[in-house]
Amino acid sequence: MLGDGIVPSNAKAGYLARLVIRRMLRQMDALKLDVPIADLVEMQLSSIGDPAYLRRLDTAREILDLEEEKYRQVISKGRRLLARSVKKFGDVGTIPTSQLIEWYDTYGIPPEVTKEVADSESVGIDLPDNFYSMVASTHAAALAEVSETPYAEYADRLKFIPKTLRLFYDEPSGITFEAVVLDVFDNQIVLDQTLFYPEGGGQPADHGTITSPDLVLHVVDAQSANGIILHKVDEPEGDLTYLVKKGDIISGTIDSKRRLAHTQHHTATHIVNHCAKTVLGDHVWQTGAQKSETKARLDITHFKRITDEEFSEIERLANEEVVKNQRVYTEWMDRIDAEKEYGFVLYQGGVPPGSDIRVVRVGGDVEACAGTHLRYTGMIGQIKLLHTERIQDGVERIEFAAGAAAVLASQARDNILNSACSIFRVPPEKLPDAADRFFTEWKELSKQNTRLKEELASALVGNMVAGARSAGDVRIASYISADADMQELIKIAGAMREIPDMIAFVGSTHDGGKVVVSVGRDARAGGFDAGAIVREICKELGGSGGGKPDLAQGGGPDASKLQEAFDAGIDSIMKRGEG
Template identity: 30%
Template sequence: MQTHEIRERFINHYVKAGHAEVPSASLILDDPNLLFVNAGMVPFKPYFLGEQNPPFPNGTATSIQKCVRTLDIEEVGITTRHNTFFQMAGNFSFGQYFKEGAISHAWSLLTDPVDEGGFGLDKDRLWVTVYLDDDEAAQIWHEKIGIPEERIQRLGMADNYWSMGVPGPCGPCSEIYYDRGEEYGEYGGPVVDDTRYIELWNLVFMQNERGKGIGKDDFEIVGPLPKKNIDTGMGVERVACILQGVENVYETDLLAPVIKVAEDLTGATYGRSEQLIKAGDTESADYHAAHTDDIRFRVIADHCRTGLMLILDGVTPGNEGRGYILRRLLRRIIRSARLLGATGVTMEKLMDTVRSTMTPSYPEIADNWERIRAVAVGEETAFLKTLESGTRLFETIAAQVKGSGLTELSGDAAFSLHDTHGFPIDLTVEMAAESGLTVDKEGFDARMAEQKARAKADNRAKKHDHADVAVYRPFVDNHPTVFLGYDSTEAEGSILGIVAGGALVERAGEGQKVQLILDQTPFYAEAGGQLADRGQITGTGGAATVDDVQKTGKKVWLHNVTVTGGEFAVGQRVTATVDHTWRHKARQAHSGTHMIHAALRQVLGPTAVQAGSLNKPGYLRFDFNYGEQLTADQLRRIELIANEAVDADYQVNTIETSLDEAKAMGAMALFGENYGAEVRVVEIGGPFSMELCGGIHVEHSSQIGPVAVLGESSVGSGVRRIEAYSGVDSFRFLSDQHKLSGALASQLRIPSEELPDRVEALTTRLNEAEKRIAQFRTAELSAKVGDYLLQATMVGDIRVVAARVPDGIVAGDLRTLATEAKSRAGSDAGVIFFISSDPESGKVPFIAAATDAAVAAGVKAGDIIKTVAPYVGGRGGGKPAMAQGSGSDAAGIDAAVKAVRDIVADATGAK
């Protein structure tokens, strides 16, 4: 039975039982506790917590949720049980049925004959576990379902009490296992052998809320949930293994084709280690090599699927957060393929295979294939360059560490690989382990901390975890905010609640910063890249400035205000007034963003897809997926098309319709955004621009005013950013540019239109002049070499030139001097040391060189640099023939020069 049929049977089973079918949510949800959706129940969490009422007619639902868990990345491939991406089929009850209903539904699907819609599993092969004291569940399994008591086993909290690992819903659970047979292990159920007995389904009897804690069993139970609920999770991939009669998920119809393509691309063979095990060979070098190859094949298959699904949901490779996880996955694929023998590019063929296997279940993959392909291939192209140079450097460093008799790679070395060569620390750790080394991770982390202190407070105040959100529950369920901002900028309303310091209060006085919850408001809450409105809230005896507006539960507007006078009280009538100028300029920028997006797609094609945006009064920022830097001509065309659309005075229409109808109309959706059944389409000029958007816009495109593109830049691998001004801010910018070009033209005494050619000609002349100056400077320095050689002294058989050269000679010039002096020394044993200082920067550059004869005599330039560096408060290093460094204390220069002769004497034994 193919995996997509397993999915269909699951959904059909529960839909027939009255459950509402819910599509999989994006892997990216606005949850401060989760990087990715990691369980099937995550999208339903607000209903379990009582933050929102479930919108399902019968209070039940079913879904097959995409999930990603990244804690086990290092384990992927080592065993056949770990996957980063998986599909969790589940059924959910919100206060309707409980234990007996969940157990009965699951049992019938697993054991009903195939021709009746079930999976047809042998009832005698199924075992179950229950929580230690859950007599009720054990009784249902035995008396209602008929499972013998010896096949019902009890386990503790670590195994049979479920939570997400963070504060949220939790409860005891019952797991269903399938006995794969005696050839897989010892008889006795899952408590004896969880390899022979494979877990298929976890039925969670969700009735409590967990608090903070660590691990699976070290947390407090905050209290009961508002209702007793059911959350189940059936592993689609695990059921596929059983129904397809294969050993593990890597042999199912979803991943086996990827491994086959990997074999074709690399010339290696998968599965040799299993063959050797069956032959009794588990100790030979051939077995260990085969086992390592099999791990790499599994890494490729697993990470290709996860990477594609993350890109599908809008993640792009980057250096932080979700982007870092994706980059790490893609780079592990590339490196594994190279180690298996691949010599060319591999990503496109591998990803294309994943497309073929996953599209039957996720048709949207086909619609977004070009974007997915471009992101994956772009990352491979960039990383292959990094891998080549970084691997050579790593091998050199590893050899040096081993040669010194050490077993640990220093934090400094790991940081250099990361900072200079783009080598992720995880890759360094992996390669070190393969070389029999460890990495000083603490030292690396310390260097990273020294490099930059990351700002963390930007959005912290805007996020609400479970401990905070409880205070808003009554409003989310019973008093959702009525938003009037599409039609007005002023409205009267009543204060339903005041929140200060995370708690509800009855009053707020002058000087306090609080959140006001109104029954209705004209204020736009930050969303879709558009910043929240600013303005005032006033009432009898009270006034406040609105500093920000956020949503909670997608239903309640939280007005973050500073009380500037008087007092506010719950129940008070107030007038909420949006700052008209702020709103006008903000909607200009938001509509301008739609103009830029539409123009961008005309110029670059449909693969240039939005990856984020920011709109604030007079300014817009638009991020998009694209692998190349835009040319000046492309930017000019984008700006022209956007302004032509402004000049066309297009009507701006908003249409509220179903999500399916919006997609049929051709409206673009933002990847990673989760839309409800009803959506809002913003249409500007018919086919010119049509997007799903809840923001506030102008009525006609001409109201945007001119759009001035400031430029574009890279904000990560495969992600570019365009910045622009709109409205009067655009005019000011263009006016400043006009004044600047006019002043330059006047100074050069030419018409403004000739400025580009004249500037180019002047730049060319300047570059040529700088080259000539550099040539003269090199010649001048070379001429001075003879003077320094005359100052040489003999230390034993080695001629030593150690001198302080004039201030202002930079490191590059010192290298020229040292290279020339070394060249003139020829085959003689000679050591050269030059040092200078730069009064402007305060730096003290120095360099050492040693001829081959001097190195053979035991004198190494690198040793000289390391020894003299402390005299000038510096550091440095290099090779035996040439090394250099830099310090900051010029007072030690003379001592450093004098020390060189002593160093040579010590190295050679000369007196």
């Protein structure tokens, strides 16, 4: 599986690969084989001697080492989870198969490990002999993508209409065309031929206009239904079926700027995909792509995060392909002949229907593709990789811009760089050192600030204790700050709580009224509750609060009443002490 480019993950074929690997690891543990799984696989490949697999041995080893490390972590965490969870099934007596599957799917915990933990708790498990087959069949079903027939409601109407002639293949740089109207319904117009590319293969539909001598309609979408392209137009003034009739000859004009941007991004996607495979390894496989006017994204299989060095190398190689200005070749081929010549790598972007497929060759990349493409790679202008992210386990997303969009993206980043240089007052080449220096200084100042706050809190505690008022068996102290945040208030109140007979009111008028009340051990024994006191104070501020008997917090929007609320709370305690 790894030799065929499958990367272990939590979805589709990658899930099945991980299932097999972890089953092997479990069997190795049962047999007490203290050897890396990668060594066993290397021994097996060496005995087979297939050059195609041996070329990918280093990548396979890296994947297997990573998978084994993940497996060990899963087992360690899984045992802790099971220690808590298995006990819940004590009353039932048996852990059902559905729960075993859930734990395996969600946390990767093998049922054999669950059985070990369950046995120690005298809990049974319902583990069928075909457990792994059940799990595999569940995920194998997800491999078959099910989609509804597009525009099914128009099926009867469309079945007598011939397929639309797609002019954008023979005239990729064409902008205007003439066509005959074959049908009109709802907001849809069907033509005998068109330059409007219908949405597909991650490429958005063309926009533009359809005109006749007395009419201009704006095309806002184009979709393909069984080979027939439907042009969706904006709501016209009046009934569309009266404005446009079957047999009318119309002129169509596509938005050339939008089309060029999509085409540049589509051709660039093929180049970036090929360069990613060159840099990262033959296991890379396209799992999805989406183009727009401003950027594109490419999702590829890869077993770890793309490093900065790999990111830069992919971009460098991609722009080398652009500078070479190589011809982009497209041809229609019999599917069987194409597969014999190029293999299943053709289907990087998915498997197209039909006995004939359109094969696109861009440099070293060969794919079955129905999208629009440039005639030469140099027409892309520039490819700028923007960033990468891990969208799921085993899948990396590369976002990039091409053509004019790449220039704009580069300018935007230059503007950010220049702004940062202006703030730090250094040239670009010195920015990293300046940022590092300022960050180091900021961390040191933050530490100093924390120490000063702690010293201030300690001094405040001393002052509060010195100024405390006695009320029977307890003492009361208060402090209001103009700028302290909640964490500072909690720190002060926490220190006051350590004094057994002390009740402390601590507050701040910064950004609304904030209140923290602490009650010492002896004061709590006397019936005083910090939560109850805070709630009464916060009512006066128009807010609410609560917490534990020893420490509670709250606040309200009306900070102007904070001193008044404190005074009222203190008076209440004083009267209680006098009583």
